[in-house]
Amino acid sequence: EQGGIQAEGALNGFFPLDCITQDIRLAVKGAEVILIVVPAFAHRQVAQSIAPYLREGQIIILNPGRTFGAVEVLKTIEETRHIRSLFVGEVQTLPFTARELEKHKVQIIKIKDSVNFSVYPIKHLNHVYDMIKGIYPQLNPIYNYLEVTLNNIGMILHPALSLFNASAIEFARQFEFYREGATPQVCKVLENIQFELNEIFKTLGIKQFRFNDWVEQVYGVINRSIYSAIHEIKAYRDLYAPEKLINRYFTEDVPTGLVPISSLATFLNVQTPTIDSIIHLSNILCGCNFSEKGRTIKKLGLVKFISQHLIHQGQRDPVLAGGNSKVLNE
Structure with a gap:
C-alpha cells in the first residue's frame, strides 16, 4: 500500500520499490539480479517456483546461503529445466543486521563492514562480482566456494x-x-x-x-x-x-x-x-x-x-x- 519500505537506524528514510508483487513470474521478469532473502529451508521451494520463468544470464544471490545453498538452488532449477548460463551465488551472512518493526517498516541495526561471498561453480565468480559490487560494495569475493559455504x-x-x-x-x-x-x-x-x-x-x-x-x-x-x-x-x-x-x-x-x-x-x-x-x-x-x-x-x-x-x-x-x-x- 505504501509502495516501498520505511527504514530507520543505519539507514533512514523511505525507499520506494518499482514492483511489489506475489506473482513470481512478474517478480523475476527482466531482473538482472535476483536476491533471495528467505530462511534457507525455503530455498528449494523458491527455486522450484522461479525455475519456469528464468532466462539466460540471470544472477541469483542467496542472502544467506547457509551451507550448500547455491548448490541446492542450482540443482533444483536444473531438475526442472536446463538454462545454459545461470549464475548462483551466496553470501556467508546477511549484509544487514535488521529487524522488522511493523508492516512496511524495518530497523537497520548495522550495515556489516565486510561480508564474504562466493558462487557455485567458482568459475563464474568474477562475472557475478562485477554485476553486484555496485549493489553490495561490502561484499568480499572468496575464490574458494567451500570456504564461504562451510563458514555458516x-x-x-x-x-x-x-x-x-x-x-x-x-x-x-x-x-x-x-x-x-x-x-x-x-x-x-x-x-x-x-x-x-x-x-x-x-x-x-x-x-x-x-x-x-x-x-x-x-x-x-x-x-x-x-x-x-x-x-x-x-x-x-x-x-x-x-x-x-x-x-x-x-x-x-x-x-x-x-x-x-x-x-x-x-x-x-x-x-x-x-x-x-x-x-x-x-x-x-x-x-x-x-x-x-x-x-x-x-x-x-x-x-x-x-x-x-x-x-x-x-x-x-x-x-x-x-x-x-x-x-x-x-
Whole structure:
C-alpha cells in the first residue's frame, strides 16, 4: 500500500520499490539480479517456483546461503529445466543486521563492514562480482566456494544457544538472546563446535575458521574468546530470544547447517560429537528428524565435487580409499 519500505537506524528514510508483487513470474521478469532473502529451508521451494520463468544470464544471490545453498538452488532449477548460463551465488551472512518493526517498516541495526561471498561453480565468480559490487560494495569475493559455504555463522550460534536456553524460551521468558543466553559455559560448547569445524577444514585443506576473526571483519570488534566477542558486538544488544521454542534457529540452522556439515564429516571420517549431539537433541526437542530431511552431500550430488577438491589439495580421495559406506550408500 505504501509502495516501498520505511527504514530507520543505519539507514533512514523511505525507499520506494518499482514492483511489489506475489506473482513470481512478474517478480523475476527482466531482473538482472535476483536476491533471495528467505530462511534457507525455503530455498528449494523458491527455486522450484522461479525455475519456469528464468532466462539466460540471470544472477541469483542467496542472502544467506547457509551451507550448500547455491548448490541446492542450482540443482533444483536444473531438475526442472536446463538454462545454459545461470549464475548462483551466496553470501556467508546477511549484509544487514535488521529487524522488522511493523508492516512496511524495518530497523537497520548495522550495515556489516565486510561480508564474504562466493558462487557455485567458482568459475563464474568474477562475472557475478562485477554485476553486484555496485549493489553490495561490502561484499568480499572468496575464490574458494567451500570456504564461504562451510563458514555458516548461524549454525554455530543459533541451535546451541537455543538448546541451552530452551526452558526459558518455552516459558516465554523475555531475555537478550546473545548477551544473556551466551554464558561463559555455553560458549564453551560454541568453542567445541568451532574446533570440530576446523577438523573438517583441516582435512579439506581450507582456511581455519575463527569466530573472533569473523567478528572483527564484520563488526570491527577485537576479542580473544567467543564469549567476549559476542558480548562486545553492539548490534547483538537488545536482540531478544525467539517467542516460540520451535523457531528458525532450529528449523533453518539445523537442517541447512549442522546436518550437511555432519554428512560431510562422516564422508571425511572426521569425528563431530558435539555437532551430532546438537542435531540429535534438536530432533527430539522439535519432534522432527532434521537428519533425514536436511541437506547432505549425497542428496546434493557433492561426493564427486568433494573428492575432486581433495585430489586437487594433494590428499587421498575417500571414494577410492573405500570412503564411508554410510554416506556413499545413504
